[in-house]
Amino acid sequence: xxxxxxxxxxxxxVFKKAGFEVVSQARKLADESGADVVAVAIGSGIEDKTGVLxxxxxDRILLADDEKLENYNPETYKNVFVAxxxxxxAEILLFSATTTGKDLAPRIAAAMDSSMASDCIGxxxxxxxxxxxxxxxxxxxxxxxxxxxxxxxxxxxxxxFEAVKxxxxxxxxxxKISLPDLASKISVIEVRRSGGDKLDVSEAExxxxxxxxxxGPEHFDIIEELAHSLDAAVGATRAAVDAGWRPHEDxxxxxxxxxxPNLYILCxxxxxxxxxxxxxxxxxxxxxxKDENAPIMKxxxxxxxxxxxxxxxxxxxxVKKFRE
Amino acid sequence: MKIAVCLKQVPDTEANxxxxxxxxxxxxSAIKFIVNPYDEYxxxxxxxxxxxxxxxxxxAITLGPDRAKDALRTAVAMGVDDVxxxxxxxxxxxxxxxxxxxxxxxxxxxxxxxxxGKEAIDDGSMQVGPMLSELLNIPCxxxxxxxxxxxxxxxAEREIEGGVEVxxxxxxxxxxxxxxxxxxxxxxxxxxxxxKKKQISEEAVELDDAKLAVSSLSYPQSRSEGKIVxxxxxxxxxxxxxxxxxxxxx
Numbered sequence: 001x002x003x004x005x006x007x008x009x010x011x012x013x014v015f016k017k018a019g020f021e022v023v024s025q026a027r028k029l030a031d032e033s034g035a036d037v038v039a040v041a042i043g044s045g046i047e048d049k050t051g052v053l054x055x056x057x058x059d060r061i062l063l064a065d066d067e068k069l070e071n072y073n074p075e076t077y078k079n080v081f082v083a084x085x086x087x088x089x090a091e092i093l094l095f096s097a098t099t100t101g102k103d104l105a106p107r108i109a110a111a112m113d114s115s116m117a118s119d120c121i122g123x124x125x126x127x128x129x130x131x132x133x134x135x136x137x138x139x140x141x142x143x144x145x146x147x148x149x150x151x152x153x154x155x156x157x158x159x160x161f162e163a164v165k166x167x168x169x170x171x172x173x174x175x176k177i178s179l180p181d182l183a184s185k186i187s188v189i190e191v192r193r194s195g196g197d198k199l200d201v202s203e204a205e206x207x208x209x210x211x212x213x214x215x216g217p218e219h220f221d222i223i224e225e226l227a228h229s230l231d232a233a234v235g236a237t238r239a240a241v242d243a244g245w246r247p248h249e250d251x252x253x254x255x256x257x258x259x260x261p262n263l264y265i266l267c268x269x270x271x272x273x274x275x276x277x278x279x280x281x282x283x284x285x286x287x288x289x290k291d292e293n294a295p296i297m298k299x300x301x302x303x304x305x306x307x308x309x310x311x312x313x314x315x316x317x318x319v320k321k322f323r324e
Numbered sequence: 325m326k327i328a329v330c331l332k333q334v335p336d337t338e339a340n341x342x343x344x345x346x347x348x349x350x351x352x353s354a355i356k357f358i359v360n361p362y363d364e365y366x367x368x369x370x371x372x373x374x375x376x377x378x379x380x381x382x383x384a385i386t387l388g389p390d391r392a393k394d395a396l397r398t399a400v401a402m403g404v405d406d407v408x409x410x411x412x413x414x415x416x417x418x419x420x421x422x423x424x425x426x427x428x429x430x431x432x433x434x435x436x437x438x439x440x441g442k443e444a445i446d447d448g449s450m451q452v453g454p455m456l457s458e459l460l461n462i463p464c465x466x467x468x469x470x471x472x473x474x475x476x477x478x479x480a481e482r483e484i485e486g487g488v489e490v491x492x493x494x495x496x497x498x499x500x501x502x503x504x505x506x507x508x509x510x511x512x513x514x515x516x517x518x519x520k521k522k523q524i525s526e527e528a529v530e531l532d533d534a535k536l537a538v539s540s541l542s543y544p545q546s547r548s549e550g551k552i553v554x555x556x557x558x559x560x561x562x563x564x565x566x567x568x569x570x571x572x573x574x
Binding site: 071072074075078098099100102103104105106107109110111113114115116117118119131135136137138139140141142143144145146147148149150184185186187188189190191192193194198199200202203206230241247248249251253254255256258262263272273274280281283284285286292297298299300301302303304305306307310311314315318319322 | 335337338339340341343350361362417418419420421423445446447448449450451452453454455457458459462463464465466467469479483484485486487488489490491492493494497502503504534535536537538539540541542543544547548550551552553554555556557559560561563564566567568571573574
């Protein structure tokens, strides 16, 4: 029986939706090929939290639980996962292309002398080989790639694949695995979360982004209020970040983050090619712009020609009306 | 101490990308190439470290075709001491084989601090830095927005979802650089003159056989024609209705 091994990412004992998406996708591939889905959970004090992975389709759950594994450390996590990959003789390794997944997966690929494809938006099996689609030039074109290595390795872009509880109520108990040496040349001194519950653009289902038209950092409260009413993350264009109005972690575009939320609302920005590349994978795009000739107005699914300072607060009020 | 910077020449962010007739590569004829923007942070950080730590020299290494020499000249113009082109004929889409060639060269230079951009904006794979860590068996900290070097001790802040992680390690090590780390300097006139005259050493490399292959390229699916809902605040209720009932996204 062949094995698809999945990294199930957790933070503070909470498994991430992005990880459920990968487990769900692995389940689909396994159902086609008759493979087993094995999820690897790494952390500290998470033993009673792993059950949910079975509901998303994991046949087995391998648990590495140790105080030393509380925070993500690239070297210890890599050693644990590589040991699990060797033990299970997994033919396919899947990750989510989150910050952690992007840092971890290439180390594992190099350690196992295998190539990998990152940030995939499509995945399938053909003759036992992984076939994936991934963006190049931040999505200006897409590459169709056949992965040949052993193991075959890919990371999947968050928010693209559905997280499906295909085995609701299924109870899979975690198997503790023996831990490799947990020494590391890197130590984590501190983890600072900004503003507690700030939602990152790469993980958000809705993003409200402000551009040059917002005219200054002091006006971003209008954008933030709309975002808040929608439980959305706040994004920024390169112009807004380069002007120092917003932190660079909020930047969407080819030199920022590439995102694919359900809804992307762009306010006061033209939709330059490098920005469009970063958000054109969004399921629905809304533009608010004074200039009806801005490129974004032809490309957005819905647009309103108007001053964002007038339109956006009314949107916030309308959203609040139906959400209450 | 020697510092190595790995950089990559990439199409400009404003470039329109056209697929070539082989359907597997892009048509480079109308493309303006630049130094990968994230690699500029790596160059700047290397130059700053050289100044603050009294490092011996900064060497920039790139892997690519002949045109990539222009990227190395930009690095020289910014103040990098030595450059080397690892010349390839094949356009590799495989980070592991690229990382293997770079690792071999880095080893040869004896560099103790290796800096590179957190990703190249062409393939956006974010693989080479962490792969070098495995190949060279030295630590790598990715997506770094703040770096402090004190003797051989290295403290770095790295961007994570909704926060910052502070990590510590020792040299030799690899750092991948994120926007925010510094403000890359503009080349000086003197630097540009030097760069013009600089002899760029090149070494032909054969890339390891890739374990993945691009079978074809395609354009994104064109989105269906959008609609202008209306003008000004009066259009808002209709927009909200469309988002709820037609697009079903809120």
